[in-house]
Amino acid sequence: MIPTLHDIHQAAQRIRPYAHRTPVLTNESLNQLVGAQVFLKCENLQKAGAFKFRGACNAVYSLSDEEAARGVCTHSSGNHAQALALAARIRGIPAYLVIPNNAPSVKKNAVAGYGGQITFCEPTLEARESTLERISLATGASVVHPYNDERVIAGQGTAALELLEDYPDLDVIIVPVGGGGLLSGTSIAATETKKNIRVMAGEPEMADDAFRSMKAGEIIPSVNPKTIADGLLPSLGKLTFPIIQERVEQIVTVSEAGIIESMKFVWERAKIIIEPSAAVAVGVLWEKKVDLSGLKVGIILSGGNVDLEKLPWQ
Amino acid sequence: MIPTLHDIHQAAQRIRPYAHRTPVLTNESLNQLVGAQVFLKCENLQKAGAFKFRGACNAVYSLSDEEAARGVCTHSSGNHAQALALAARIRGIPAYLVIPNNAPSVKKNAVAGYGGQITFCEPTLEARESTLERISLATGASVVHPYNDERVIAGQGTAALELLEDYPDLDVIIVPVGGGGLLSGTSIAATETKKNIRVMAGEPEMADDAFRSMKAGEIIPSVNPKTIADGLLPSLGKLTFPIIQERVEQIVTVSEAGIIESMKFVWERAKIIIEPSAAVAVGVLWEKKVDLSGLKVGIILSGGNVDLEKLPWQ
Numbered sequence: 305m306i307p308t309l310h311d312i313h314q315a316a317q318r319i320r321p322y323a324h325r326t327p328v329l330t331n332e333s334l335n336q337l338v339g340a341q342v343f344l345k346c347e348n349l350q351k352a353g354a355f356k357f358r359g360a361c362n363a364v365y366s367l368s369d370e371e372a373a374r375g376v377c378t379h380s381s382g383n384h385a386q387a388l389a390l391a392a393r394i395r396g397i398p399a400y401l402v403i404p405n406n407a408p409s410v411k412k413n414a415v416a417g418y419g420g421q422i423t424f425c426e427p428t429l430e431a432r433e434s435t436l437e438r439i440s441l442a443t444g445a446s447v448v449h450p451y452n453d454e455r456v457i458a459g460q461g462t463a464a465l466e467l468l469e470d471y472p473d474l475d476v477i478i479v480p481v482g483g484g485g486l487l488s489g490t491s492i493a494a495t496e497t498k499k500n501i502r503v504m505a506g507e508p509e510m511a512d513d514a515f516r517s518m519k520a521g522e523i524i525p526s527v528n529p530k531t532i533a534d535g536l537l538p539s540l541g542k543l544t545f546p547i548i549q550e551r552v553e554q555i556v557t558v559s560e561a562g563i564i565e566s567m568k569f570v571w572e573r574a575k576i577i578i579e580p581s582a583a584v585a586v587g588v589l590w591e592k593k594v595d596l597s598g599l600k601v602g603i604i605l606s607g608g609n610v611d612l613e614k615l616p617w618q
Numbered sequence: 619m620i621p622t623l624h625d626i627h628q629a630a631q632r633i634r635p636y637a638h639r640t641p642v643l644t645n646e647s648l649n650q651l652v653g654a655q656v657f658l659k660c661e662n663l664q665k666a667g668a669f670k671f672r673g674a675c676n677a678v679y680s681l682s683d684e685e686a687a688r689g690v691c692t693h694s695s696g697n698h699a700q701a702l703a704l705a706a707r708i709r710g711i712p713a714y715l716v717i718p719n720n721a722p723s724v725k726k727n728a729v730a731g732y733g734g735q736i737t738f739c740e741p742t743l744e745a746r747e748s749t750l751e752r753i754s755l756a757t758g759a760s761v762v763h764p765y766n767d768e769r770v771i772a773g774q775g776t777a778a779l780e781l782l783e784d785y786p787d788l789d790v791i792i793v794p795v796g797g798g799g800l801l802s803g804t805s806i807a808a809t810e811t812k813k814n815i816r817v818m819a820g821e822p823e824m825a826d827d828a829f830r831s832m833k834a835g836e837i838i839p840s841v842n843p844k845t846i847a848d849g850l851l852p853s854l855g856k857l858t859f860p861i862i863q864e865r866v867e868q869i870v871t872v873s874e875a876g877i878i879e880s881m882k883f884v885w886e887r888a889k890i891i892i893e894p895s896a897a898v899a900v901g902v903l904w905e906k907k908v909d910l911s912g913l914k915v916g917i918i919l920s921g922g923n924v925d926l927e928k929l930p931w932q
Binding site for chain 2 (some may be wrong): 332348351575577
């Protein structure tokens with residue numbers, strides 16, 4: 305089922321006691337450089353460091369007490385695993401996370417730090433899915449997919465809702481796209497709240513499956529993509545793709561250099577830590593492949609989980 | 619003249635059209651680690667990357683049109699120079715900055731980027747002061763001292779005013795101390811707004827002249843201090859010291875390791891970029907030299923101007 309604006313409003317109410325209402329920052333240097341008025345919705349300042357907490361929290365608090373008692377589970381090596389572990393801890397229920405054994409230790413530690421119960425598996429999609437199925441059957445835990453889940457999509461849409469509450473006269477909203485959870489939730493929230501608002505996504509050139517899927521009119525899975533924007537590796541899902549087809553104006557690809565330059569500029573000038581995946585949305589303006597001059601542009605900075613020991617400009 | 623709460627309120631009104639009202643962030647990991655409820659007032663997200671813009675802006679907009687037309691000047695190699703250059707540019711008047719010729723090029727570039735007119739001098743206090751006097755006489759520009767100036771002190775006090783508007787039930791406010799502009803302004807704003815609120819400062823162990831001045835009851839200038847917190851090198855001034863003596867509970871010294879650890883923790887967990895000088899205030903909680911357990915503690919994160927190519931944990 306495709307979530308409605310009503311579902312997103314309900315999600316907003318459900319997560320309000322637990323999630324941060326993140327600030328929206330503006331920066332004159334950025335505005336001048338890209339020739340637009342930019343409004344940065346700082347989901348890097350969200351709990352667990354990414355917008356993912358919204359969807360995970362909405363899913364966890366959508367469960368009945370009985371369902372919740374059996375816990376939640378997912379497979380992910382990234383921000384969704386951390387977000388689900390934290391949301392589960394807040395509700396006081398178990399979270400089982402299937403993590404590929406080659407995931408960086410900084411991510412494993414973060415999940416463990418939020419009290420998540422980790423099972424390692426081989427780094428293949430097949431191993432991840434079969435391990436998850438086994439755990440779900442053994443524990444009765446509810447599976448919470450990182451994006452192909454209407455509760456998750458509705459939760460992700462709440463960021464755009466807040467952004468438009470704060471700045472109702474935006475012309476455009478840009479978000480990064482990986483599996484499409486943030487993009488689909490944002491597109492529903494934005495286009496249902498404001499007629500004629502334009503929704504776009506930034507995607508790494510090196511992982512441009514969403515761009516190609518939009519052209520082809522069908523999901524084209526990405527094959528072994530390599531990009532610094534490690535949160536954007538997944539392909540679109542069956543639930544997210546049709547929403548994006550219907551409501552998103554275009555997907556704009558961004559070079560690796562554009563991602564790194566945008567990221568460093570935001571760190572240096574806006575003084576906030578964003579991860580490469582978040583910089584992809586800024587990169588759409590940075591590389592000026594679309595003419596948005598003079599417009600009011602909202603950007604959802606998706607997350608800020610970065611290994612400070614390994615920065616791309618070093 | 620010592621600024622009053624009324625002066626600080628006037629400064630707040632004066633700078634409102636130009637300065638950011640910076641957000642206040644909270645972070646569960648930090649709270650747990652230090653055993654207090656911490657509220658981070660993000661002056662690193664202020665224009666020009668530091669609270670200094672408040673004082674500079676108040677000084678610039680306190681001038682009559684006739685005075686303003688002749689410009690402003692100061693000697694500084696740091697955040698005050700950037701702040702004054704930007705405030706002057708916004709008012710459309712010249713800013714003359716005397717900068718020691720050994721200042722890092724990243725700082726010179728920032729000042730030049732804001733349109734400031736730079737004069738280099740030898741890196742001694744004598745050369746700085748004589749060069750400044752010469753420029754002031756030649757141009758008629760008003761000198762705006764980085765902290766020993768009542769307009770500047772009143773401007774710096776506006777950050778605490780906002781923090782207490784957002785969180786009126788704080789028990790303690792902690793700020794870093796260098797020349798004492800932020801500390802004196804904060805202490806007036808806080809103690810005049812809320813009876814029994816405690817105001818403290820963090821100071822680098824390696825530049826502990828304020829700590830020693832408080833013990834001695836007279837200004838003890840720092841002699842060639844060496845600390846990573848390069849914003850906190852100046853000694854207290856004749857105007858700031860008596861205010862601090864009267865209103866500040868204590869100065870707490872923080873080790874270099876404590877500064878770097880606090881800084882990295884804030885970057886990693888709160889996802890914001892703070893400079894070492896700002897981390898000194900966090901370090902007071904981090905090193906637990908004062909028992910603030912269970913209290914509501916506001917911290918003014920003074921700035922975020924850091925050279926991203928040279929991080930202290932690399």
